[in-house]
Amino acid sequence: MSTPHLDAEPGQIADTVLLPGDPLRARHIAREFLDGAMEVNTRRNMLGYTGTFRGQRVSVLGSGMGIPSCAIYATELARFHGVKRIVRIGTCGGVGDVALGDILLAQSASTDSRFNRLQFGGHDLSACADFDLLRAAVDAAGQLDIRASVAGVFSTDSFYDGDPHLVERLVRHRIVGVEMESAGLYGLALREGVRALSVLAVSDHLQRGEHMAPEQREQGLSTMVALVLDALADDAG
Numbered sequence: 001m002s003t004p005h006l007d008a009e010p011g012q013i014a015d016t017v018l019l020p021g022d023p024l025r026a027r028h029i030a031r032e033f034l035d036g037a038m039e040v041n042t043r044r045n046m047l048g049y050t051g052t053f054r055g056q057r058v059s060v061l062g063s064g065m066g067i068p069s070c071a072i073y074a075t076e077l078a079r080f081h082g083v084k085r086i087v088r089i090g091t092c093g094g095v096g097d098v099a100l101g102d103i104l105l106a107q108s109a110s111t112d113s114r115f116n117r118l119q120f121g122g123h124d125l126s127a128c129a130d131f132d133l134l135r136a137a138v139d140a141a142g143q144l145d146i147r148a149s150v151a152g153v154f155s156t157d158s159f160y161d162g163d164p165h166l167v168e169r170l171v172r173h174r175i176v177g178v179e180m181e182s183a184g185l186y187g188l189a190l191r192e193g194v195r196a197l198s199v200l201a202v203s204d205h206l207q208r209g210e211h212m213a214p215e216q217r218e219q220g221l222s223t224m225v226a227l228v229l230d231a232l233a234d235d236a237g
């Protein structure tokens, strides 16, 4: 039985899913990092693949942009495909003392979205990463000698024309990355009993006006993907 947004059959999706926003990044990761990758989703062109990494089954699927899209896929993965671990492989805008290409391990995700409040009686949920996944990513970074920072990030609903004071508020609260999904993914993961982590590459600097090329955001994030796959292979949680 397929679901409204996934045409994968039961069993075709692994219990561990990498979730980049961009479906073409998903295709690139499947081709470059997974052994024997097979296409398992094409519905809406939200490309998904399942293969193996060091003998473990791993899937990779685009999530689209923004919490509503990401939440649809994460919910269907958790409820209908038995997925247990979701790692977002994303890009973000950087604020303050970060540089393009830096890797952030999102410990917590603040947000301007109402998504978690809608599910949590209007209260503020602490949207946080799964601790064991976060620790596995920190350990993998150490073992692979990859520089990655544990960070607070901010998930916004507005890529354009958001709060004009956002950057100064983020700096004040020691938040260094802005993207569009992690807070919703973390809240949803808590409710669905799934373990989640967002790993983000800084693709833009919001104060310095620096930007990665779109092709690099699609295909140039190999260090981050290698770090995540290594962490997942060693994660015992």
Ligand SMILES: O=P(O)(O)O[C@H]1O[C@H](CO)[C@@H](O)[C@H]1O
Pocket (backbone or CB within 6 Å): 020, 021, 022, 064, 065, 066, 089, 090, 091, 092, 159, 178, 179, 180, 181, 217
């Ligand atoms: O590169 P991805 O994973 O899509 O992540 C970031 O890029 C998109 C905006 O350009 C948003 O989805 C944001 O969260």
Ligand SMILES: O=c1cc[nH]c(=O)[nH]1
Pocket (backbone or CB within 6 Å): 091, 092, 093, 094, 159, 178, 179, 180, 203, 204, 206
């Ligand atoms: O959401 C995002 C992603 C990348 N860069 C940004 O500035 N914002």
